[in-house]
Amino acid sequence: MAASTSLPFLLIFSSMLLFLSSAFLILAAPESALITHLPGFNGTFPSKHYSGYVTVDESHGRNLFYYFVVSEGNPSEDPVVLWLNGGPGCSSFDGFIYEHGPFNFQSGGSTGSMPQLHLNPYSWSKVSNILYLDSPAGVGMSYSNDKSDYTTGDLKTASDSHKFLLKWYELYPEFQQNPFYISGESYAGVYVPTLASEVAKGIEDGLKPTINFKGYMVGNGVTDTVFDGDALVPFAHGMGLISNDLFQEANAACHGSYWNPANESCQTMLNRVDWELRNLNIYDILEPCYHTLEIREVLSGNSRLPSSFRRLGETNRPLPVRKRMFGRSWPLRAPVQDGYVPTWPELGSSSVPCMVSAGIISFLVVHLIYLLLLTK
Incomplete structure (x- = not known):
């Protein structure tokens, strides 16, 4: 009698284990x-x-x-x-x-x-x-x-x-x-x-x-090409990268519109600004930037890295990756x-929280645009 009653229990218990194990597989990362x-x-x-x-x-x-x-x-x-x-x-x-x-x-x-x-x-x-x-x-x-x-x-x-x-x-x-x-x-x-x-x-x-x-x-x-671009010259002036005189001359010629110069005088002043900033590290203005041909040749060779590492994505790796279409894993500029x-103001009017940050020593995307962005 005990054996006959225990058999259904074991079947039910085994079924439960099977169900739970299946559920675990479903609710777990592959x-x-x-x-x-x-x-x-x-x-x-x-x-x-x-x-x-x-x-x-x-x-x-x-x-x-x-x-x-x-x-x-x-x-x-x-x-x-x-x-x-x-x-x-x-x-x-x-x-x-x-x-x-x-x-x-x-x-x-x-x-x-x-x-x-x-x-x-x-x-x-x-x-x-x-x-x-x-x-x-x-x-x-x-x-x-x-x-x-x-x-x-x-x-x-x-x-x-x-x-x-x-x-x-x-x-x-x-x-x-x-x-x-x-x-x-x-x-x-x-x-x-x-x-x-x-x-x-x-x-x-x-x-x-x-x-x-x-x-x-x-x-x-x-955020926006013109919006961002017009902030670069004021940023360069504010960080002491160009002189007061040069900034005032550029501002007078361009009337605050630096990204799309409206006249030859403005373009001339922007060329002078570009010359002053020619050796700037746009990612960190406090760090050096290597522009000389000799340095570029050394860096482009990546001579201290094995070719298999430099070509990650083209070779067989432990990662499940296919051969790269463009032949490299990062960055492809298009x-x-x-x-x-337009979604910035749309999301700003919603209940979705947002946080923006900008390093004050980056010239690539300057922090001035955030002061404007957060007030718009």
Whole structure:
């Protein structure tokens, strides 16, 4: 009797275990995307890393590449932060490698040796689940089987990135309840608000899965070609890079319109300003900039890096990447048509929180535009 009653119990218990194990598999990140090692790093990852492709257009074979670093803190509660580099055309691996990724790297010490990776104590993954995305297709390791996709625009890019997010959350449903933020720098001043607008509209339209969107962040962001460009000469004067006399002459000739000079006198003054700034490091005006031919030849050779590392994306790697269309992983500069970002004021009138920042020593995208942006 005991044996006969225990059999149904065991069957029910086994069924429950099978159901729970299936549920666990459904509610867990895909193990096939798990990254277990990287070239040049011999330690233990402080958290799980995942990488792969998400198809955003089946008919064209358009696929976006991502690298996801799980938080080292509390992954189930820490925010998911999407990171986008600018350019346009720069891989988000720029941010991963040079800025706030989980690793710092240094030269291997001898010609042809592999660079050594070390853990970055200031990685954003200390407090967030950070998602690096190469977007649009043709940037970094993202690609399309239809080369016409490499001629694109900001709205198409935002639409594809939104499709990516919806599909990505289907792959990683355990992060759907986490707060979600969109972040980026430089041309991400366009990418971020246009994508934020797409996400906000998708939530309003009831698209599933629902993204727990909490806000967006832009650092040194592009806003508008003329708006940004007209701020460069006043910034150079304010930082003491050009004299009072030169600034006053330029201002008198150009009447504050420096980006599109209206007369020959203005162009002449701008040529003088350009000459004064010819050796400027536009990323950090306090640092030197190497413009001489000899230095460029040395740097372009990358002689201390092995060719396999320089050509990351063309060779077989532990990452699930295809051969790069353009032959390199970062940055590809493409022609850009002038425009502006109407979603800034649109989002500003909504309830979506926004944070903008700008380094006061960067000439590339100056902080003066933020004083105007935040007051408009």
